[in-house]
Amino acid sequence: MTVAINSIGYFCSLVPVEIIMAAGLKPVRVKGRAETTAAADAYMYPNMCPYVKSLFADGLDGGKAACDGVVFTRSCDGMRRLYDAWKAYIPSGFVYMLEAPKNCDDLAVDYFSSQLRSFAQQLGKKSGVEVKAGNLVEAVKAQNRVRRMMQELYVMQSKSPLPVKGSELFKLGLEILSGEGRDSAGTLKSVIDKVKKQAAAGQSRRKPRVLVSGNVMDRPGLFDIIEGAGAEVPFADLCTASRYFERTVDENAHDIYGALATAYLGEPRCSRAATPAEIYARLSKKVKEYAIDGVLLTSLKYCDQVLNDMPYLVRNFTAAGTPVLFVENDYLFSDSGRLRTRVEAFIEMLEK
Amino acid sequence: MLKKYYEEMKSGLEAAYQQKPRAWTMMNIQLASTFIEAFHEDAKVVWTSFYSFPMELLAAFDVVPFDFEIFTNLLPMFDADKAVEIMNVAEEAGYSTDICSFHRLAVGCSMLGYTPKADLMLTSSYYCDGKSKANQSLAEHYGKESIMLDVPNEISKDSVDYVAGQLRRIAGKLTEVTGRAFDLDRLRECIRISNRARRAYGQLAGLQKVTPYPYIGVPVVNMSIFANMLAGKEIQEQIYLDMVKESKEKIMKGKLVPEKYRVAWLAWFPPQPTNITQIFRENGVTIVMGELARNYWGELDEDLPFESLALWSLKNPYVGPIEQRLKGINEIVDEYKLDGVVHFSTDACRHSCAAQKLIGDALKERDVPYLVLDGDMSDKRKYSPDRTQLLLENFIGVMAGRKS
16 A cells, blocks of 8 residues: 555544644545455454454554554544554554544533644644644635535435435545545535536436445445445445535634534534434434435444444334344455345335 | 342342351442342432442432443343343344443343433443443433543543543532532542542552462452442441451461462453352462552542542543553562463453453563453353363463473
């Protein structure tokens, strides 16, 4: 895997990339290695999050060690332990644990603001570029622009047939997060323009519309399976999709750190901080907005946070008459055959 | 159903205490009594985490604390098959078998109506992701708000203020629930009591360094999990002082258990019936210390009660980077003349088990034999006596080789 120089890797949507940008560095959402997590198995016990293992395997192999540094957050127990193992076994220039509260009230915002200030100071020392309020506001504006454009596309996706294939939009988001795209705003603008110019599509057979919700997903395998089975994905509630792009920071705030803290701790929140009822309320709203026919919930194996929410979500969607399917995944989607069978059966049911 | 078990447990323990008053028996009487009290109609019951919440705050409001993990997970000790049956209820409702058995059992018990009502549901962000999420699920089940004491991974003035601020708000919630105004003097009194208990516990921990070891081993680990239930109450100090007295008597009289090997036990001891104690007894292995059984927190400052309780939370070995946990383990190695260290690796305990390699490497540097003993706390389907025997006997062989 090639990594840009002067980049800082991060693993969770709770890291305000604006601070990394304001320090003159490039934020890179780190993906795990694609092939196997075998190298990590000697270091991590078997029932560990496959995403964590994948990241660690990649780090051991020199992948992200090529970064100028990495920043962790207290996302979950697995990520805390990854931070410990990373420090111990992977040579890296800058390894930082950013404390992100699990609550989102004023106490949490104040504390997170103080943590963000410390992070900015440390990062500035590392990069040699002091993080000044002005730079930070500029970075916030730039990110807000990208996020607003993605949000505009999300709104367009409520139409049927979909203006942009769900898998394509997801891949575009991944490209932006990975820092691979040179001009994210430019790319998004051209997609939006293209959609706007599209003539009203002729009446085609309406495809079943599936909402996907889960934790981290770095490859479009599941989207491909859903689309291959004849359905479409208008909306994806994932760490690497809407939960990153559906938040904007108040760029006019008197205290920019406070604004960042408020935005990043606020909605949309994942299972780490939100209750199952809060998540259900958010997803139910999307089901209506996007005329969803079925909800596909997915979780990384061994993710205690998401796994504990699933019974509540499944029970409530079922009670509301919304067809729902829950599938676990191993991050690499190595069991795609079994997954395909289940997804196809689900979509077949939606078509009836 | 579970209430009945605890009533029987309590009456049996009280009879035993009448015949032979032992501090450990009294500790268990207190545990059973607390759980039974939680079913009283008039009781103000606060669901919480005995081992990770600063209980002095609850003691100041005289509420009945209730820990769903401990309450439901002593069931396998009484009836391991019944526990599996109840876990099945949770699993059929969609709770994955990859979720910790402690939480599957708790959810199953709640679904079947075996748990008491909750007036307030508190949890902490550490110990663990699973528990705080299970608390949310159970809060939904009971139609209550789930309140989380969020404890960061670092110790600084900011983090102390953050946690202390949350504790102040929780005091406000307790006022709402109990109808009693918060009494700062009462909290200070609870902190004074807790400090006295801490000092008594310090004496006990000191006596535990004697070779052979004066006190039976497993309670040391278990006590570190549920004795904090009594923090802020006079009885906690009394129990520790009685344990000190009993230990001194044993040392004086030379009535000590045969001891060939001294080990520290990391993480938790399974409540379900296992062959671990039998194997240890047969081979002269004594558990002399658990990592949470150390007196790792400092004296609480009654003039800064909320900040002190915040610091107590932040100093827990399972909070913070791994260095905080390793520091405690190294202190045990230094102070307790160990022959080995056993890490019980329960199937779904990510936050503890994911550090196995780091702990192993730290102990290797110190040339201390180390065993990762995999199993499960409460789910007999995931516990193999044969494998346990194989692993423990091999480990004992390693310790024997070192000794010879």
